[in-house]
Amino acid sequence: xxxxxxxxxxxxxxxxxxxxxxxxxxxxxxxxxxxxxxxxxxxxxxxxxxxxxxxxxxxxxxxxxxxxxxxxxxxxxxxxxxxxxxxxxxxxxxxxxxxxxxxxxxxxxxxxxxxxxxxxxxxxxxxxxxxxxxxxxxxxxxxxxxxxxxxxxxxxxxxxxxxxxxxxxxxxxxxxxxxxxxxxxxxxxxxxxxxxxxxxxxxxxxxxxxxxxxxxxxxxxxxxxxxxxxxxxxxxxxxxxxxxxxxxxxxxxxxxxxxxxxxxxxxxxxxxxxxxxxxxxxxxxxxxxxxxxxxxxxxxxxxxxxxxxxxxxxxxxxxxxxxxxxxxxxxxxxxxxxxxxxxxxxxxxxxxxxxxxxxxxxxxxxxxxxxxxxxxxxxxxxxxxxxxxxxxxxxxxxxxxxxxxx
Amino acid sequence: xxxxxxxxxxxxxxxxxxxxxxxxxxxxxxxxxxxxxxxxxxxxxxxxxxxxxxxxxxxxxxxxxxxxxxxxxxxxxxxxxxxxxxxxxxxxxxxxxxxxxxxxxxxxxxxxxxxxxxxxxxxxxxxxxxxxxxxxxxxxxxxxxxxxxxxxxxxxxxxxxxxxxxxxxxxxxxxxxxxxxxxxxxxxxxxxxxxxxxxxxxxxxxxxxxxxxxxxxxxxxxxxxxxxxxxxxxxxxxxxxxxxxxxxxxxxxxxxxxxxxxxxxxxxxxxxxxxxxxxxxxxxxxxxxxxxxxxxxxxxxxxxxxxxxxxxxxxxxxxxxxxxxxxxxxxxxxxxxxxxxxxxxxxxxxxxxxxxxxxxxxxxxxxxxxxxxxxxxxxxxxxxxxxxxxxxxxxxxxxxxxxxxxxxxxxxxxxxxxxxxxxxxxxxxxxxxxxxxxxxxxxxxxxxxxxxxxxxxxxxxxxxxxxxxxxxxxxxxxxxxxxxxxxxxxxxxxxxxxxxxxxxxxxxxxxxxxxxxxxxxxxxxxx
Numbered sequence: 001x002x003x004x005x006x007x008x009x010x011x012x013x014x015x016x017x018x019x020x021x022x023x024x025x026x027x028x029x030x031x032x033x034x035x036x037x038x039x040x041x042x043x044x045x046x047x048x049x050x051x052x053x054x055x056x057x058x059x060x061x062x063x064x065x066x067x068x069x070x071x072x073x074x075x076x077x078x079x080x081x082x083x084x085x086x087x088x089x090x091x092x093x094x095x096x097x098x099x100x101x102x103x104x105x106x107x108x109x110x111x112x113x114x115x116x117x118x119x120x121x122x123x124x125x126x127x128x129x130x131x132x133x134x135x136x137x138x139x140x141x142x143x144x145x146x147x148x149x150x151x152x153x154x155x156x157x158x159x160x161x162x163x164x165x166x167x168x169x170x171x172x173x174x175x176x177x178x179x180x181x182x183x184x185x186x187x188x189x190x191x192x193x194x195x196x197x198x199x200x201x202x203x204x205x206x207x208x209x210x211x212x213x214x215x216x217x218x219x220x221x222x223x224x225x226x227x228x229x230x231x232x233x234x235x236x237x238x239x240x241x242x243x244x245x246x247x248x249x250x251x252x253x254x255x256x257x258x259x260x261x262x263x264x265x266x267x268x269x270x271x272x273x274x275x276x277x278x279x280x281x282x283x284x285x286x287x288x289x290x291x292x293x294x295x296x297x298x299x300x301x302x303x304x305x306x307x308x309x310x311x312x313x314x315x316x317x318x319x320x321x322x323x324x325x326x327x328x329x330x331x332x333x334x335x336x337x338x339x340x341x342x343x344x345x346x347x348x349x350x351x352x353x354x355x356x357x358x359x360x361x362x363x364x365x366x367x368x369x370x371x372x373x374x375x376x377x378x379x380x381x382x383x384x385x386x387x388x389x390x391x392x393x394x395x396x397x398x399x400x401x402x403x404x405x406x
Numbered sequence: 407x408x409x410x411x412x413x414x415x416x417x418x419x420x421x422x423x424x425x426x427x428x429x430x431x432x433x434x435x436x437x438x439x440x441x442x443x444x445x446x447x448x449x450x451x452x453x454x455x456x457x458x459x460x461x462x463x464x465x466x467x468x469x470x471x472x473x474x475x476x477x478x479x480x481x482x483x484x485x486x487x488x489x490x491x492x493x494x495x496x497x498x499x500x501x502x503x504x505x506x507x508x509x510x511x512x513x514x515x516x517x518x519x520x521x522x523x524x525x526x527x528x529x530x531x532x533x534x535x536x537x538x539x540x541x542x543x544x545x546x547x548x549x550x551x552x553x554x555x556x557x558x559x560x561x562x563x564x565x566x567x568x569x570x571x572x573x574x575x576x577x578x579x580x581x582x583x584x585x586x587x588x589x590x591x592x593x594x595x596x597x598x599x600x601x602x603x604x605x606x607x608x609x610x611x612x613x614x615x616x617x618x619x620x621x622x623x624x625x626x627x628x629x630x631x632x633x634x635x636x637x638x639x640x641x642x643x644x645x646x647x648x649x650x651x652x653x654x655x656x657x658x659x660x661x662x663x664x665x666x667x668x669x670x671x672x673x674x675x676x677x678x679x680x681x682x683x684x685x686x687x688x689x690x691x692x693x694x695x696x697x698x699x700x701x702x703x704x705x706x707x708x709x710x711x712x713x714x715x716x717x718x719x720x721x722x723x724x725x726x727x728x729x730x731x732x733x734x735x736x737x738x739x740x741x742x743x744x745x746x747x748x749x750x751x752x753x754x755x756x757x758x759x760x761x762x763x764x765x766x767x768x769x770x771x772x773x774x775x776x777x778x779x780x781x782x783x784x785x786x787x788x789x790x791x792x793x794x795x796x797x798x799x800x801x802x803x804x805x806x807x808x809x810x811x812x813x814x815x816x817x818x819x820x821x822x823x824x825x826x827x828x829x830x831x832x833x834x835x836x837x838x839x840x841x842x843x844x845x846x847x848x849x850x851x852x853x854x855x856x857x858x859x860x861x862x863x864x865x866x867x868x869x870x871x872x873x874x875x876x877x878x879x880x881x882x883x884x885x886x887x888x889x890x891x892x893x894x895x896x897x898x899x900x901x902x903x904x905x906x907x908x909x910x911x912x913x914x915x916x917x918x919x920x921x922x923x924x925x926x927x928x929x930x931x932x933x
Contacts, residue, residue, distance in 0.1 A: 155580065172576075172577065177447060177449040177466075177469045179469075179470075179471070325581065325582050326581045326582065327581055328581050328582060328584075329580075329581070329584075330558070330577060330579075330580060330581055330582065330583075330584025331448075331449075331450050331558075331560075331577070331584070332449070332450050332451075332452055333439075333450060333451050333452055333453075333492055333495065333496055333557075334452050334491075334492050334495065336558075336581075336582060336584065337492075337495035337496055337498065337499050338492075338495055339582070340495075340498075340499055340536055340582050341495055341498055341499075341533050341534070341536065343582075344534060344536045345534060348534070358534070361532065361533060361534070364491055364532075365491065365495065365533075367488075367491075368488050368491040368492060368495075371455075371463050371464050371484075371488055372452040372455050372463075372464050372488050372492060373452065374449060374450075374452065379463070
């Protein structure tokens with residue numbers, strides 16, 4: 001089994017100290033850099049998979065662009081941003097400087113979830129170590145340049161870009177109504193570009209190797225490599241890197257992960273708790289955005305969670321439902337009331353007070369939320385639970401009418 | 407202009423119009439709960455979702471601006487199904503006693519949940535009711551907030567912040583526990599609430615209501631020891647009819663007096679009498695300050711919502727406020743002194759009730775300085791709504807009642823005081839009086855149209871025999887806040903806390919008719 005190391009290779013080699021990609025970017029000029037970015041086919045690694053170049057173009061000619069790097073990694077099962085922050089701070093720093101240069105942005109934020117103490121420490125140390133470089137950047141390129149490292153407020157919903165912006169403004173973190181999109185009107189009303197840590201960490205490599213090299217990796221719609229966070233009931237959980245579209249989910253679980261200690265695999269959640277689960281029979285799917293979408297789920301953040309036969313689907317559903325209910329921002333009705341309803345019905349079922357019709361009700365809520373909720377959190381909150389009901393109905397039914405004491 | 411199609415019908419609206427309003431313009435009503443025409447877009451309830459050709463998901467129509475050639479569908483089966491589900495989910499976390507059992511609910515006449523259920527054809531509810539514990543915030547003398555009825559649509563939060571510049575309400579806690587509340591849950595009576603009651607006027611479900619004094623007033627009437635006197639504010643006569651299905655603005659003064667008499671009030675007086683006194687005193691005060699060039703501008707003090715706001719937010723203007731008591735309090739003071747003496751009554755046996763278009767009056771009458779001989783000048787304030795409720799609970803239909811007159815001697819008025827009901831009215835009355843006091847002549851043209859009407863801020867320059875007087879009027883506290891940044895430019899300023907003045911007061915019938923203010927205003931309020 002072959003792990004493709006692109007980002008990881010760079011990180012494992014350690015900081016070179018010369019920041020060659022940044023120097024190259026400055027030489028190229030911003031328009032050429034954008035050209036390379038476009039050629040690379042890089043899409044956002046936070047979950048939505050939106051083209052980075054397309055997003056940047058919305059604000060390309062705007063003055064006073066704010067750049068925010070989203071390190072709020074709240075998706076259960078995801079730890080790739082943490083890895084990048086802790087081990088690849090220099091790569092991210094270079095990516096931030098290149099992006100700031102390209103976007104003409106003097107105001108840059110790195111928003112890191114509060115629980116990531118080591119990550120924050122590591123990035124701050126990297127800043128100290130490279131203060132010369134930042135001073136040089138300020139002197140040569142942008143005397144107004146400011147990079148602020150912000151420790152997040154600790155809400156899952158801050159992973160949503162507009163909620164994150166509200167949080168940065170010191171407001172209650174809830175999503176904003178789009179339009180206007182952040183690229184038009186974001187932080188303090190300024191055009192704002194929000195990108196995931198992993199997305200921006202790819203920038204130095206794209207500039208160094210050229211967009212064409214980057215896009216030679218992966219498949220159409222999913223170019224480059226992707227960090228995969230493998231966890232759950234596998235022998236070798238950990239962070240792996242794959243070339244997108246070239247590896248199946250089965251290969252990840254059994255190849256990298258080494259299977260489930262001889263137990264039968266039950267299902268795999270491919271992209272974190274907001275994505276639908278796939279059963280053993282469905283694992284032949286290639287890991288890239290389009291293939292997983294076609295399989296009715298999503299690559300999400302690349303958090304692959306494995307469940308073996310000892311896992312009860314209802315327990316997982318209860319856990320996920322409780323999480324989403326607790327983490328709703330509380331503003332939009334389908335998400336707030338929908339998650340409350342799902343959680344309540346599942347808890348009743350677990351207590352043996354359930355009814356079969358509850359399963360249909362839960363799926364109704366999931367569909368309602370997916371087409372009417374305000375932000376990504378709300379729209380995806382029912383995916384996992386709904387897929388579990390569909391694929392492991394008996395796990396739910398066996399609790400109906402049977403009291404359980406736990 | 408933007409051309410688009412809504413349900414296959416061509417519509418042309420101005421650029422920047424929302425799809426919601428475009429639909430409304432062709433009579434297509436899209437259900438909504440958090441949306442309110444006078445407030446910013448909130449995008450919480452998601453009931454106003456529509457389908458737009460070429461877009462994924464269901465965008466919300468209140469926040470989606472129209473685009474050239476857009477094709478919108480508002481009532482496809484999928485959308486109706488989604489809406490019903492959202493609505494059902496709201497009711498699943500609503501007090502058990504609701505579940506659309508409207509016959510047993512006191513707020514059903516103003517409840518938008520009931521209206522929506524009808525509009526959306528809700529026949530039965532499918533989701534499981536989730537137990538909910540709420541609590542009632544009764545810390546305020548003016549309004550009480552039952553959080554278990556609150557759906558957190560944010561209308562009250564927005565009206566308090568955007569229209570009234572007060573901002574005591576905001577969503578508190580996180581996630582599923584999100585609940586509109588006051589700072590640190592202190593309660594509305596313990597924060598800078600002005601008591602204006604605009605929050606309850608926009609609440610779609612009646613979670614915020616006035617503190618009711620109906621029981622206490624009824625008990626006083628039933629007590630033979632008590633001499634119960636009621637005064638009725640000028641604007642009540644024009645709005646109470648709405649609760650009985652009358653045309654907005656219809657003057658039912660005389661029927662109302664009959665109803666009050668039938669209910670057993672001993673004496674029924676018109677607050678217009680003391681409104682006139684207020685105006686006399688205020689114009690005298692104005693002439694004095696203007697001549698002495700001190701403490702200008704003079705700012706009116708008859709609106710208790712405004713006084714509460716000024717005390718909390720603009721203490722630097724304290725000396726500029728008129729020293730006059732409000733008409734309600736002047737009346738109360740007269741009742742417990744002059745009236746008591748004349749009628750040989752012990753002030754403690756007099757129960758002084760007022761009917762006001764206002765919830766802040768409930769706070770005003772309990773101010774410690776509004777007492778004499780250990781008894782409040784005004785004991786109980788009823789809102790227009792409460793009076794209507796009392797009349798209804800007697801099974802009286804107000805428009806059908808015979809007509810009768812207010813009691814004398816307080817029943818004699820000049821007519822100037824009736825203008826109290828509208829924004830700019832106090833100013834107009836005071837200016838007319840000031841003109842007469844200064845020039846010794848009657849003002850040839852009575853109306854100062856420049857300062858009357860519904861615009862939030864109005865100003866005018868009045869020439870009284872060569873003396874230029876600059877006056878300004880604001881209604882709605884955000885407007886007042888804006889105007890008072892330039893307070894020094896004026897000689898005389900009138901502030902009313904509620905948009906439209908007392909006609910739009912927090913104690914008036916809760917109207918779902920957005921044009922109600924204009925309709926009422928159009929009437930001749932000088933009676």
